[in-house]
Amino acid sequence: MADLSVTFAGIRSPNPFWLASGPPTNTAYQAHRAFEAGWGGIVWKTIGDPTPNVASRYSALRLGNKRMVGFNNIELISDRSPETNFRELKEIKHRWPDRALIASLMTDTREHWHDLIRRGEDAGVDGFELNFGCPHGMCERGMGSAVGQNPDVAEKITSWVMEVASKPVIVKLTPNITDITQAARAAKRGGANAISLINTIRSITQVNLDNFVPEPYVDGASTHGGYCGPAVKPIALNMVQNCAQDSEFGLPISGIGGISNWRDAAEFLALGATTIQVCTAVMHHGFRIVEDMIDGLSAYLDSKSMESPRELVGRAVPSLRKWEDLNLNFKRVARIDHDTCIGCNLCHIACEDGAHQCIDLLDPETTGIGYGPGRMLGKAAPVVREEDCVGCNLCSLVCPVDGCVSMVEIPSKEAPMSWSQYQSRLSKGDIAPIPAHP
Amino acid sequence: MEEIHAPLSDQAALAESQRCLYCYDAPCIHACPTGIDVPTFIKKIATGEVASAAKTILTANILGASCARVCPTEVLCEGACVLGHDHEPIPIGLLQRHATDFVTAHGISVLKRPTEKSGFRVAIIGGGPAGLGCAAELAQLGHHAVIFEKESNAGGLNTRGVAYYKMKPRVSLDEVRLVESLGVEIQTGVNVGEDLTGEELLSEYDAVFVAIGLGSESHLGIASEYGPGVRSALDFIRDIHEMPLEEVEIGKSVLVIGGGNTAIDAVSQAKRLGAPSATLAYRRKEVDMSAYTFEVALARAAECRMVFEAKPVEVVRDVEGNLAGVKFIHSSSGKEWIEPCDQLLLAIGQPKQDSLLKKLFPALEIDARGCVTTDPLTGRTSLPKIFSGGDCANGGKEVVNAVGEGKKAAMEIHRMLTGKPATPTKQSSRQGITRPPSGAGLWNPIRPPNH
Ligand SMILES: Cc1cc2nc3c(=O)[nH]c(=O)nc-3n(C[C@H](O)[C@H](O)[C@H](O)COP(=O)(O)OP(=O)(O)OC[C@H]3O[C@@H](n4cnc5c(N)ncnc54)[C@H](O)[C@@H]3O)c2cc1C
Ligand SMILES: Cc1cc2nc3c(=O)[nH]c(=O)nc-3n(C[C@H](O)[C@H](O)[C@H](O)COP(=O)(O)O)c2cc1C
Ligand code: SF4
Numbered sequence: 011m012a013d014l015s016v017t018f019a020g021i022r023s024p025n026p027f028w029l030a031s032g033p034p035t036n037t038a039y040q041a042h043r044a045f046e047a048g049w050g051g052i053v054w055k056t057i058g059d060p061t062p063n064v065a066s067r068y069s070a071l072r073l074g075n076k077r078m079v080g081f082n083n084i085e086l087i088s089d090r091s092p093e094t095n096f097r098e099l100k101e102i103k104h105r106w107p108d109r110a111l112i113a114s115l116m117t118d119t120r121e122h123w124h125d126l127i128r129r130g131e132d133a134g135v136d137g138f139e140l141n142f143g144c145p146h147g148m149c150e151r152g153m154g155s156a157v158g159q160n161p162d163v164a165e166k167i168t169s170w171v172m173e174v175a176s177k178p179v180i181v182k183l184t185p186n187i188t189d190i191t192q193a194a195r196a197a198k199r200g201g202a203n204a205i206s207l208i209n210t211i212r213s214i215t216q217v218n219l220d221n222f223v224p225e226p227y228v229d230g231a232s233t234h235g236g237y238c239g240p241a242v243k244p245i246a247l248n249m250v251q252n253c254a255q256d257s258e259f260g261l262p263i264s265g266i267g268g269i270s271n272w273r274d275a276a277e278f279l280a281l282g283a284t285t286i287q288v289c290t291a292v293m294h295h296g297f298r299i300v301e302d303m304i305d306g307l308s309a310y311l312d313s314k315s316m317e318s319p320r321e322l323v324g325r326a327v328p329s330l331r332k333w334e335d336l337n338l339n340f341k342r343v344a345r346i347d348h349d350t351c352i353g354c355n356l357c358h359i360a361c362e363d364g365a366h367q368c369i370d371l372l373d374p375e376t377t378g379i380g381y382g383p384g385r386m387l388g389k390a391a392p393v394v395r396e397e398d399c400v401g402c403n404l405c406s407l408v409c410p411v412d413g414c415v416s417m418v419e420i421p422s423k424e425a426p427m428s429w430s431q432y433q434s435r436l437s438k439g440d441i442a443p444i445p446a447h448p
Numbered sequence: 449m450e451e452i453h454a455p456l457s458d459q460a461a462l463a464e465s466q467r468c469l470y471c472y473d474a475p476c477i478h479a480c481p482t483g484i485d486v487p488t489f490i491k492k493i494a495t496g497e498v499a500s501a502a503k504t505i506l507t508a509n510i511l512g513a514s515c516a517r518v519c520p521t522e523v524l525c526e527g528a529c530v531l532g533h534d535h536e537p538i539p540i541g542l543l544q545r546h547a548t549d550f551v552t553a554h555g556i557s558v559l560k561r562p563t564e565k566s567g568f569r570v571a572i573i574g575g576g577p578a579g580l581g582c583a584a585e586l587a588q589l590g591h592h593a594v595i596f597e598k599e600s601n602a603g604g605l606n607t608r609g610v611a612y613y614k615m616k617p618r619v620s621l622d623e624v625r626l627v628e629s630l631g632v633e634i635q636t637g638v639n640v641g642e643d644l645t646g647e648e649l650l651s652e653y654d655a656v657f658v659a660i661g662l663g664s665e666s667h668l669g670i671a672s673e674y675g676p677g678v679r680s681a682l683d684f685i686r687d688i689h690e691m692p693l694e695e696v697e698i699g700k701s702v703l704v705i706g707g708g709n710t711a712i713d714a715v716s717q718a719k720r721l722g723a724p725s726a727t728l729a730y731r732r733k734e735v736d737m738s739a740y741t742f743e744v745a746l747a748r749a750a751e752c753r754m755v756f757e758a759k760p761v762e763v764v765r766d767v768e769g770n771l772a773g774v775k776f777i778h779s780s781s782g783k784e785w786i787e788p789c790d791q792l793l794l795a796i797g798q799p800k801q802d803s804l805l806k807k808l809f810p811a812l813e814i815d816a817r818g819c820v821t822t823d824p825l826t827g828r829t830s831l832p833k834i835f836s837g838g839d840c841a842n843g844g845k846e847v848v849n850a851v852g853e854g855k856k857a858a859m860e861i862h863r864m865l866t867g868k869p870a871t872p873t874k875q876s877s878r879q880g881i882t883r884p885p886s887g888a889g890l891w892n893p894i895r896p897p898n899h
Binding site: 074075352353354355356358359362363371383386387389390410 | 463466467469470471472473474475478494528530531533534880894896
């Protein structure tokens with residue numbers, strides 16, 4: 011059995027699963043429940059000058075039967091006083107000494123930052139997370155993403171914090187920026203020990219088509235909310251990987267954004283995160299989801315003969331290359347397994363109208379394909395014209411039957427050649443140009 | 449008597465519609481004898497366009513609301529659903545009912561009455577599903593259609609024959625009103641052959657569509673058959689539709705003879721209406737029954753008894769002539785026994801209408817079965833101005849076949865009268881499919897393997 015414990019920038023945690031700063035980490039009551047459920051760490055709801063909130067606060071993207079595919083909020087940092095928050099942090103640390111307890115902080119002046127850090131250390135927290143990411147409400151007051159979007163300001167504030175902090179400091183990055191590595195490097199220059207990302211993305215999830223006010227609705231108006239939940243995972247993975255691959259960076263990363271189960275978590279680890287944090291999935295289903303994360307990750311590590319999540323961290327990072335370094339001579343084509351094909355023809359229409367017109371609908375009798383599950387007399391069967399298939403994957407993505415359309419590698423007679431190599435050979439006159447697609 | 453299927457709630461309809469894969473050139477369209485564009489109407493339910501979903505259904509099948517209840521979907525659209533083989537098929541019938549009930553309940557008219565009239569007049573004999581299907585299509589193509597119906601209301605077996613627990617007559621009568629709203633004239637109480645002759649119709653109208661269905665008499669041809677206690681199952685079912693349920697005469701021990709869907713419906717309804725015992729006797733083995741497996745299962749669930757290989761020899765009566773039972777001989781063992789009963793319902797097949805047909809149109813070609821000889825793609829008969837469809841031509845299929853045949857005949861009548869082909873209902877989820885024939889389902893419905 012793999013040992014799931016990790017050490018993140020010096021902070022020890024029995025597993026890599028932390029709760030991200032947000033509504034689930036608002037009170038001692040919730041923290042008890044979360045640790046009881048098995049979470050390895052908690053990043054407390056951001057502490058600062060308590061601010062009032064509006065009603066309503068959330069809205070969500072729904073796709074068919076799936077609710078909360080994406081989630082958006084216009085909530086601010088903790089609406090409880092720093093006194094209350096620090097008192098409860100102390101109580102929780104006392105009760106759960108083996109878990110990671112992180113105070114998330116947001117304030118403005120150097121003095122205020124120093125004050126919060128000192129009070130956090132008195133409370134006995136294991137580390138700090140600086141919230142430079144909140145995309146609404148706080149940035150208008152020069153905090154949150156207003157800081158995260160300006161590397162110089164972020165660096166300066168980080169360095170103020172480092173003047174007094176003795177515990178590890180994590181800077182939480184906003185994704186509302188063009189090049190995330192600039193923000194990561196600024197945190198490093200300011201002296202931070204680690205980063206966490208992503209915070210929420212500025213968004214509008216839906217418009218009410220009767221009153222023309224987007225959601226969430228606040229007295230006839232709305233505002234741009236922060237987007238999170240499963241839909242943001244691809245964006246978060248990309249940003250985590252960018253930081254992990256940046257040779258100038260090199261600090262530990264806590265991955266956040268759309269994580270709902272052990273698979274999501276494992277992907278973040280493989281792309282360079284040491285711990286991961288979850289907010290929306292817990293708001294949707296409760297703390298209990300960590301049980302599946304623990305069991306799943308542990309079984310997965312065992313199946314790969316890995317003894318610790320550390321062995322997984324960063325495993326997929328090097329396989330991301332620049333486009334111009336990919337092999338142009340690699341060939342893959344779609345192949346349909348007619349024993350499992352149910353005859354929905356979704357691959358045909360996708361390729362026909364949306365790709366390269368190379369899946370034909372043929373007579374199952376004369377082609378000898380015959381009938382599979384759900385395909386019957388008088389109904390055509392989809393067949394790939396392999397010589398015309400460009401191997402784009404579309405059909406395999408739309409096919410509702412797992413494993414029915416597989417993308418098969420076709421051994422190439424040509425040696426591997428990237429775009430960069432192609433360009434240099436072309437300029438030397440070593441090869442003829444690759445003809446344009448007809 | 450409760451309907452066996454409760455309607456879907458809005459929430460359930462949404463959830464089920466969202467499960468639909470939106471197949472391209474979907475098999476469910478091919479399996480529907482009216483070629484309803486099923487994926488398109490289901491997608492509309494999923495996006496909240498329920499009235500528009502009903503429009504997709506009703507433009508293909510004017511009796512979409514009753515079909516949603518009475519179609520044996522297990523061997524039609526749902527039997528063809530690609531999700532069925534290792535999972536649950538989409539409940540297409542229930543979704544169709546959801547959409548069509550929505551427009552009925554809200555009084556929304558989704559079909560347009562054409563503004564331009566062709567001036568052509570078509571007579572339709574019989575106001576059942578075939579006649580209504582033909583009339584509705586003709587009206588939408590701009591022609592004046594007149595239905596002659598011998599009963600006091602139209603709808604045919606949809607109003608008087610289909611099992612009460614599947615559909616209340618109200619649904620069928622609502623559909624009759626829908627057809628009338630398209631401009632179709634319905635003259636009830638007109639028995640063609642008695643009140644009007646075929647010749648008169650031929651001379652007054654530009655075309656005639658014959659849709660008289662099948663007969664209702666049923667006879668075993670055995671001793672003591674005629675007398676109290678014995679009647680045709682169809683007459684019994686008709687009473688259920690036309691009388692207050694508590695007034696329908698039900699025996700204490702009901703025996704139904706037959707192995708088809710009418711027999712099954714009769715025994716099920718007798719039991720559901722309170723007969724202490726209801727038994728079905730069939731002369732061959734269970735596997736030979738023409739009734740659908742799921743209908744047989746429904747009857748069993750209602751605690752009906754079934755005896756097989758039971759060949760009736762004579763009807764047994766007491767000295768006063770009252771029904772006492774039926775004497776059977778077991779086909780494989782030769783053993784004889786008496787099955788006691790105080791009510792005997794005969795469901796051994798509806799008689800063909802050959803004598804009525806000969807009386808109406810002496811020159812009309814009738815096949816060996818006693819049905820009108822027709823071209824199934826056009827409803828054309830041996831006579832140029834006469835078309836036919838539904839049970840009297842196909843020998844007895846389902847409501848949906850009758851509607852489809854009526855519709856195909858209407859399109860052919862249109863072509864004959866105007867010289868222009870009628871455009872088939874657009875099936876947008878098959879957009880781009882050029883394979884002939886020009887529409888799936890309606891022209892060549894495929895039959896999924898029986899479940
Ligand atoms: C008991 C029973 C249960 C059934 N259950 C189902 C079911 O669950 N699902 C299903 O899909 N199908 C079912 N069917 C079959 C279905 O009812 C028929 O296939 C369908 O009704 C055929 O339509 P039609 O228009 O051809 O004939 P009919 O429905 O029989 O209509 C013919 C009409 O013509 C009228 N008519 C006859 N002669 C004349 C005349 N001389 N002048 C004027 N009018 C005349 C009749 O009064 C009648 O209204 C069932 C049939 C029976 C008998
Ligand atoms: C309602 C809500 C409130 C949040 N409040 C905070 C906060 O106070 N401080 C913070 O750093 N992040 C906050 N976040 C951002 C989350 O910590 C997290 O970065 C983001 O939601 C992405 O993770 P997820 O997809 O698992 O939710 C909040 C998110 C939500 C949904
Ligand atoms: S991989 Fe792309 S191009 Fe090839 S058959 Fe599938 S959809 Fe068409």
